[in-house]
Amino acid sequence: MGFARAAGRWTVHEVTNPSTGYCPDTDSWHAVRRALDRVGPEHPGRFTHEVVFRRCEECGERSIVREAEFVCVFCGSELPVAWNAGP
Known part of the structure; x- marks a missing residue:
C-alpha cells in the first residue's frame, strides 16, 4: 500500500496484493476496501496491480x-x- 499527501491529508494512491506469504486472491479487495473506508482515506477503489x-x-x-x-x-x-x- 502506498500513501501520498494530497490537499493537506493522506490518501492511498496504490494498493497491491502480491504477498508471496499469504498469496491473497484478487477478491480480497472487498476486505481491503472495507478497512480503508472505516479509516477514511481516499483510495483508488481497486487493486492498482493485481496478481493471481x-x-x-x-x-x-x-x-x-x-x-x-x-x-x-x-x-x-x-x-x-x-x-x-x-x-
Missing part, C-alpha cells in the same frame, strides 16, 4: 498466473482455476 496466485496440485509450489495461463512455472502442470494458494 495458485498452488500447483502436482508439485505443491505456489505460482503466479501470467497472461491468464494457468500453468505451473515449476513443473508445467495445469493450475486450478479456483484460488487455492493460502497458507
